[in-house]
Amino acid sequence: MAFKLTDLPYADSALDPAVSAETLSYHHGKHHQAYVDKTNKAIEGTGHADKSLEEVIAAARGNDQGLFNNSAQAWNHGFYWHSMAAEEGSISDELQAMIDKAFGSTDELKKKLAERGAGHFASGWVWLAVKNGELTIEETHDGDTLADKDGINPLLTIDLWEHAYYLDHQNKRPEYLDAVLGSKINWSFASDNLFGCLFARRVAHKVEHIVREQRFTEDEAHQVRTPRMFEQCGQDKEDRNRQKRPDHSPYP
């Protein structure tokens, strides 16, 4: 089953003027589409064809740079679209407490994300993530991703490639970062991702317990599991490989 480019979770003009409809039309319609198409072409007829996108990324890492770049970029862009919104959502109490602990305030966190994003050399991504139960800002280069990394769970990301901002802000990456961080961050998405990470281990334990007692078949248990929750929450590889590709995954 081929991966499909999912629709943007908002209207083309929703992020204007931080990110214009024109930028989105190229960035989503051309760049993201190309990453998905090239991933599909590379896995067609191979042992990767029925894997989830995260499994493809993990298998390609260190083994097939072309497939890794395209599959990781397919995932990163889906995650990026959801990291932004027309209006900032609200930050959950849990996330706010972790932000205050790690950065002092949300404004300070935004400042740090802008600094790290502006200082990142060449193309890549800046991430807010959870590592060892604490918030951390991470950078990945080129197409690299946190999607398949164990023990580190992304909450949101911002694309630092020039194609993300050149039409709107030319070479002024700091201006783009300030505009996105100023009012277009989807804090509800970040809060949901944090909730998933904290909740997943408890739910995973419970589901496994039920399966072991044979109250559910493996297929029924799969319905109970929330795929995104598992994919992003530092599951060990064995757990993750049991997941089937979710029909409703936004990534894509």
Ligand code: MN
């Ligand atoms: Mn991009």
